[in-house]
């Protein structure tokens with residue numbers, strides 16, 4: 001349509017609007033409605049398309065719109081096969097190229113078996129007046145424009161957009177890299193105490209590498225599966241979509257390894273919360289509200305980080321040596337005032353308010369020291385004991401570290417593991433090959449023999465300790481026999497004597 005045609009159309013519409021305004025004053029209300037519909041129908045006959053735009057940044061603080069990110073991710077897969085002009089960039093891990101639509105490019109998308117056709121275009125509006133700034137240019141507006149025929153309005157709004165957002169979100173989750181967030185930093189800066197900093201999480205632990213009894217492992221995996229698929233279930237029973245795990249056991253039994261495996265299995269981020277670096281309950285609240293869904297919030301050594309009476313000391317004792325070497329994270333007068341009730345409040349209430357799909361994990365070496373209020377079911381729903389290495393655990397190590405599932409020395413090792421307490425960390429250390437010049441078989445033999453030596457030594461030590469203990473017990477009981485009633489008698493006799501003297 002030429003410029004003249006557009007001008008003609010404009011003046012026709014203006015006349016119609018005028019007629020409509022006049023008619024409004026003389027005709028009843030339902031007629032006004034009727035006229036409006038007619039007018040709309042008329043305009044649709046001339047231009048039957050509807051546009052919806054999705055800006056990249058929204059809100060007062062110009063937050064990147066989640067809808068925009070989902071559409072972008074959806075269009076990456078759609079446009080790669082359809083667009084003629086594509087932009088190629090390295091993905092986050094720089095290992096592969098990611099294609100996206102070039103600006104001003106348009107792609108079509110068919111929905112409902114081809115019954116509904118829509119057009120997507122990527123648009124960038126340049127800044128009106130170029131300005132000099134050190135910061136990224138905020139005046140540049142990017143948005144996606146969706147165009148569709150007005151007769152598909154309901155299908156597009158009710159079903160198509162839902163499909164786009166859901167598929168885009170799923171693709172985003174699939175390609176996102178897991179992150180490890182922490183609230184501690186070597187830099188003593190106030191901002192970092194109140195916010196999370198993150199690194200890409202690359203720890204390779206998975207359930208395949210966790211050494212524990214297969215039945216126990218299966219039970220944990222099933223529990224996680226039920227949690228992950230439980231969105232509707234939690235909504236139905238009116239509970240926040242969260243689950244608490246308490247991992248307890250001696251040092252080196254795999255608590256941290258288990259958390260990494262859980263995160264990998266669920267594809268969640270980890271927030272490693274160092275309570276001793278949190279100033280007070282409100283700082284804790286702020287940090288926890290900042291956590292996102294699909295995450296595991298970890299508080300390691302909960303018994304040391306949070307003194308159940310409200311003050312804290314043990315962790316500081318434990319870390320005293322480290323602190324001597326590095327500058328303290330917080331000035332002395334500024335020790336953390338996070339309380340048990342502050343933490344409980346969050347777990348119970350606040351959490352429910354800030355969205356779901358979060359797991360909280362506490363770890364401890366001393367489960368018996370914990371306040372029952374902290375670990376009751378409903379807060380810490382599942383208690384998992386990680387203990388000394390058993391033969392099933394050893395088999396996992398043998399397979400992963402040495403690549404063997406049977407060996408003539410296994411029987412001896414099984415026997416020794418039944419008699420000796422050794423942590424999985426020690427077993428792992430023994431099964432790590434120390435030289436590169438030997439063959440696989442020699443490696444396995446050497447490692448297994450080394451492990452047997454360690455186990456035999458541990459057995460010997462345990463026997464010596466048990467003997468010493470028995471000796472001490474005998475001496476103590478002997479003293480008790482000698483000291484016991486005689487001493488009492490002697491004491492009371494002396495007292496009587498004294499009383500007599502004073503009389």
Ligand SMILES: Nc1ncnc2c1ncn2[C@@H]1O[C@H](COP(=O)(O)OP(=O)(O)OP(=O)(O)O)[C@@H](O)[C@H]1O
Pocket residue numbers: 209210211212249250251252253254255256257258365386424425426428
């Ligand atoms: N159950 C296990 N399965 C596989 N590896 C394990 C296991 N337990 C320990 N390890 C190995 O030992 C090392 C130490 O384990 P981890 O840090 O998980 O122990 P922890 O229980 O968290 O100890 P701490 O109480 O001192 O924090 C890990 O790097 C891992 O290689």
Ligand SMILES: [Mg+2]
Pocket residue numbers: 255256257300363
């Ligand atoms: Mg640990």
